[in-house]
Amino acid sequence: MSATAAPSGLTGPALELSEHPAARMLIGRHRLRWWEPTPWILAIAFYFAFPSYLGFGTDLLITILFALSLDLALGYAGILTLGHAAFFGAGAYTVGLLAFNGVWSEPITSLILAAVVAAVVGFASGLVLLRTTGLTLLMLTLCTMLLLEEGANMAHEYTGGFDGLPSLSIPPIFGIFEFNPLYPHTQYIYSLVVLFVGFLLVRALIYSPFGQSLTGIRENMLRMHAVGSPVRWRLVTCYTISAAIAGVAGGLWAQTNAYVNLTTLSLDRAATVFIILILGGYGRLYGAFVGAVAYMVLSHFLARVYPTAWQLGLGLLLVVIALFARNGILGISESLWRRIQTMRRPS
Amino acid sequence: MTAALLETHALSKHFGALAAARQIDFRLDAGARHALIGPNGAGKTTFINLLTGVLRPSEGRILLKGQDVTNVAEANRVKLGIARTFQINRLFRGLSVLENVYIAVSERIGAASTMVAPAGRRPDVIEESMHLLDTLNLQDDAQLRISELPYGRQRLVEIAIALGLKPEVLLLDEPAAGVPSAESHIILNAIDELPKHIGVLIIDHDMDLVFRFAQRITVMVQGAVFAEGTPKEIGANADVRAVYLGQASHG
Numbered sequence: 335m336s337a338t339a340a341p342s343g344l345t346g347p348a349l350e351l352s353e354h355p356a357a358r359m360l361i362g363r364h365r366l367r368w369w370e371p372t373p374w375i376l377a378i379a380f381y382f383a384f385p386s387y388l389g390f391g392t393d394l395l396i397t398i399l400f401a402l403s404l405d406l407a408l409g410y411a412g413i414l415t416l417g418h419a420a421f422f423g424a425g426a427y428t429v430g431l432l433a434f435n436g437v438w439s440e441p442i443t444s445l446i447l448a449a450v451v452a453a454v455v456g457f458a459s460g461l462v463l464l465r466t467t468g469l470t471l472l473m474l475t476l477c478t479m480l481l482l483e484e485g486a487n488m489a490h491e492y493t494g495g496f497d498g499l500p501s502l503s504i505p506p507i508f509g510i511f512e513f514n515p516l517y518p519h520t521q522y523i524y525s526l527v528v529l530f531v532g533f534l535l536v537r538a539l540i541y542s543p544f545g546q547s548l549t550g551i552r553e554n555m556l557r558m559h560a561v562g563s564p565v566r567w568r569l570v571t572c573y574t575i576s577a578a579i580a581g582v583a584g585g586l587w588a589q590t591n592a593y594v595n596l597t598t599l600s601l602d603r604a605a606t607v608f609i610i611l612i613l614g615g616y617g618r619l620y621g622a623f624v625g626a627v628a629y630m631v632l633s634h635f636l637a638r639v640y641p642t643a644w645q646l647g648l649g650l651l652l653v654v655i656a657l658f659a660r661n662g663i664l665g666i667s668e669s670l671w672r673r674i675q676t677m678r679r680p681s
Numbered sequence: 682m683t684a685a686l687l688e689t690h691a692l693s694k695h696f697g698a699l700a701a702a703r704q705i706d707f708r709l710d711a712g713a714r715h716a717l718i719g720p721n722g723a724g725k726t727t728f729i730n731l732l733t734g735v736l737r738p739s740e741g742r743i744l745l746k747g748q749d750v751t752n753v754a755e756a757n758r759v760k761l762g763i764a765r766t767f768q769i770n771r772l773f774r775g776l777s778v779l780e781n782v783y784i785a786v787s788e789r790i791g792a793a794s795t796m797v798a799p800a801g802r803r804p805d806v807i808e809e810s811m812h813l814l815d816t817l818n819l820q821d822d823a824q825l826r827i828s829e830l831p832y833g834r835q836r837l838v839e840i841a842i843a844l845g846l847k848p849e850v851l852l853l854d855e856p857a858a859g860v861p862s863a864e865s866h867i868i869l870n871a872i873d874e875l876p877k878h879i880g881v882l883i884i885d886h887d888m889d890l891v892f893r894f895a896q897r898i899t900v901m902v903q904g905a906v907f908a909e910g911t912p913k914e915i916g917a918n919a920d921v922r923a924v925y926l927g928q929a930s931h932g
Binding site: 351352354355356357359360361362363364538539541542543544545546547549550553554556557558559560561562563564565 | 733735755756757758759760764765767771772773774775776777778779780783784785787788789792793794795796797798799800801802803804806807808811812815820823824842845846
């Protein structure tokens, strides 16, 4: 041992260590991989290939952004939440109320306001709720969302209650690109750009040392205390950022649909995005994309073929995923890929 | 006498009627190799939990280099230089060995709050983590996930994480627990190679390890200090033999 180890001083051994495969993996982890532009190429191809499906496409992009925000909290930091629609709704109602009352409706700044409001809700609730973990946290996040939903329902003078706020008028982006409900080209491109920005933010976060510490909290919270990490502060920060992104998704939803209603705050929405993330694979960045596409395309076509029982098909799929593929669709592909790699390698 | 590195005065912890720690006066000096032994349920792990701030004492004080840290939170005590390992592995199981150590080092250096720059662009943290793994002979396992490691090597990662915090006080809670005897020498070697200036307190049931390692031994029984002395004194103490060593030699 003492004969081989000469760790101090010389640059020789230091250089060797950074060329160790483990170090190289960590150093190059955040670099763009060759397949990473694929979703964006597909999204742009979709725009030209399916002009009559752009409404569906817009909805899909917004769902991906929402799922991405959940992945940051649930998949990376391990914050078990079933109430993420609270922030989606907070963003949607921010945009809705401001536009409906004629206070402010410029799209991009409205989205920023939606992010700020959702972040404040996330910070305030996170400060209290993130003292708990596991099932307690799951129930408390759910309760918070249901309280907000009921609050929005009871304040019908302002929120329109169950009917929501209809026919919001959203001015053109940069005063040029108009939102046309029948030909949602603008909505689609706009949502795609916002999703891209949100994605870049999440991607940067998860590969940062901060993201690494979130993963540490997910893997072993007690150990993180023992390495001197300010665990609760990290979690609240992550939850607040996640809430802001969910708020942007909600704001986008309100703008592109030109209305807001209670479904933005509903358990149905929170559960759907949860299922999407499980389906795609959580803690994987692209799980949100794969899960949202799989879920929405499947439900779209199942609903067409079996208008009364389409949810049965989704339910069965989810049972299969939960039983046989805990890591979702991406998890299956990863293990297949690994198997192919080992088969190819000559022994 | 100079201030001890770590000392406790009349430290007590009650869980209802149960006194898990009773009036413990303890002293650990810089560079010390100190062992804490005692039968099961003697309160050894409770004592470690009090020292690290996982538990708050019911009475008494804890001083680190003369500074009262009795009410300092766990994470902040780590910053002040107290690190520990766990009796049962508490590792980041889904992450690689390197990432496990990276997390500890980046928390210590203050890199862990960086949000925008990638973790891979902290060569200082990566270099230091790799060096640490090198000194513990873990470099060949650096890219493996914890779940792929044999148990004995996982115990080494426990130590690596604690050393990544550059502690002045290191508390090792049964470092060789559960390690098959064929592998236990790697733990013993790692303990022998610990930096000399660190004050080390080790809890263990393995008398060979304790007598090989320790310069001083404290014996705890039923939450209180029963005896303290050099290994020779403890080995010759008839009372200690009666309550503890006699039993242990059979197990």
